[in-house]
Amino acid sequence: MAAPNLALRAVRTRMRLSQDDFARALQAAGHRAGEPNDANKRLVQRWESGMTAAPRPVYARALEVVTGLPITLLGFATSPDGDAVDDQHGGDGVTSPMSDLATPTPRSAAAHGSHEGVWLSRYQYHSSSRGESFAGQHFVVVLQHGDRLTVRSLPGSAASSLSLDLSVDGAVVTGTWVEQTDPAGHYRGARYHGAIQLLVEPTGRRMAGKWVGFGKDMDVNTGPWELTFQDASTSKATLDRYNTPPG
Template identity: 85%
Template sequence: MSRMTTPNTALRAVRAGMRMSQDDFARALQAAGHRAGEPNDANKRLVQRWESGAIAAPRPVYARALEVVTGLPISLLGFAEVPGGRTTEDQHGGHDLASPMSDLATPTPARRPTATHGSHEGVWLSRYQYHSSGRAESFAGQHYVVVIQHGDRLNVRSLPGSAPSSLSLDLTVDGSVVTGTWVEQTDPGGYYRGARYHGAIQLMAEPTGRRMAGKWVGFGKDMDVNTGPWELIFQDASTSKATLDRYNVPIG
């Protein structure tokens, strides 16, 4: 009897939102693996099998590349989870069995109650301030964001339900110094009418591991260079779907 499969619409939607073909996506996965020193053989056929549901979950080497390319935890990419954090493919004789998924997708607060000991993974509150020259007033932008860490690289993406605009940061950690870039796609129905802004950011991580604070720099509508304060405040070490659903709400 043939086994019914359920298409992975979440992964397909993420890939489509990145405006990548299946070939483009596979090449990005290969590049991410190469940069991390974990080469993989991602190809269009593999992406098709994931999206069709023929493969319910990726091997760990692919899971890590998927998180790097999409900036999202594996728990949000529509793959099956099994008890103990192992992927379905692992349970059926997949390779890389020495790399458990439990450290990638669903760490529990009992194991990592704070963002300490070199790990910044989890849910954070992002808050920055900016001055609007057109309104002659200062404002604050707030998002709940999910942080995925691979080595010294942090991929930060806003949870879409937490704010009308979308935010992403790509950061590198060097001790207590966190440096990188940011991109914000503003609310299409808001004052900036969906304009896309980007710039650089540098933060200092506090020894407690519960806060990063620093400055952003970026350009204004008249091509002038602006700057302002930015902070990330730790909320939860888990990146499980249940945890992210809890924070995927408007910030009061």
Template identity: 85%
Template sequence: MNAPNVALRAVRTGMRMSQDDFARALQAAGHRVGEPNDANKRLVQRWESGAIAAPRPVYVRALEVVTGLPIDLLGFTSVPGGQVADDNQGGHDLTSPMSDLATPVPTHRPAAVRGSYAGVWLSRYQYYSSGRGESFAGQHFVVVLQHGDRLTARSLPGSAASSLSLDLTVDGSVVTGTWVEQTDPGGYYRGARYHGAIQLLAEPTGRRMAGKWVGFGKDMDVNTGPWDLVFQDASTSKATLDRYNILPDRVDSA
């Protein structure tokens, strides 16, 4: 009897997503990163029931983008040899080492990447609130996952009342991409969703990225401000993520 994937189900329900919602989010993530997939409710059900023990590579990145967690924390077993097969259930995934006729996985262009950026980083940005007439700073601990020249960063939920996500591309020392923040429903901005672009320069040490963000305000005016990411830990293990799943100013005292 297959063991249910309780970890994946817990992550999905913690995101307050139905299986349909989760499948649609996986499809959207696949299109966003240039790796389209056929995720649907039935495939999510088969993952969660344990009928499929490991996701096909094209789904790995989508799962990491949507959840903000490395694949080894989502309850799957390792993919043996990367062999895949059609599961005949409205999606393609790994079931057994059957044939060489599997759909090829799209590959990224050769990347100019100086090193690994995966791990936990402290994200800090500044913004001016026109309604309150003063400047504020936002801080989150984020988990950065890397696939070639692509980086995805998702905030740890306990590190801030808002949630933050970044999708970035690395080219040498230039890191550029987009950001989205869902503000605190009980805060000043009442759960408003903001998004924009970000451009950073990575220091040669690979331990800090600094630059600026640009985005729209609530009156559709264009705003900008400084943003930096400071490296904290290369590990993305559950123990490490638990350690940083607190407010940034409490890390030293934790």
């Protein structure tokens, strides 16, 4: 009997999504990427029960976009080279829990023109209610599919959660950001969002630019934002190492 995929189930429940909601999010991600998929509740149930060892590539890419995690950290079976098994070619098997996942081979961001890996995100903003300027810092995981970047903060790196959805055009990175603030903090769990544009330095190890967003008085605010490269690996061991507040 196949072992249930506890890792995927834990990620979905942490996102507070039902299996139906999760399937709809996968469909929406595929639509945005120009790769339509037929995700439904039954498919999510098959993954979580372990009846299907790993998703087909079109679903794997959607899963990474929706969860912000590498497919190898979502409890799916892996091949010896660290790639997720394609369920079109030898599908149903045993799903490993996250603690037993094989570590994927680290990829060099510079060598392959990829921005994947762990980055330090830092932005500055002025708090009108406190009359001071502050900096927000998170360690984030960047995943890349073609010219699209999915950026999600590691939960232990800050009390707030951060997500960015970006597109790359040469050295220009453009997209949107969303931050869910700390429920126990000054902003009492308020959700803020806006746009962002960054320029990638020639080294490929730093992106810097500006964010724009609405304040509580419906005024348009802006400020600096930068991402600094930390590690090309997205293995569980690496993410565990960075799942802590930046120094």
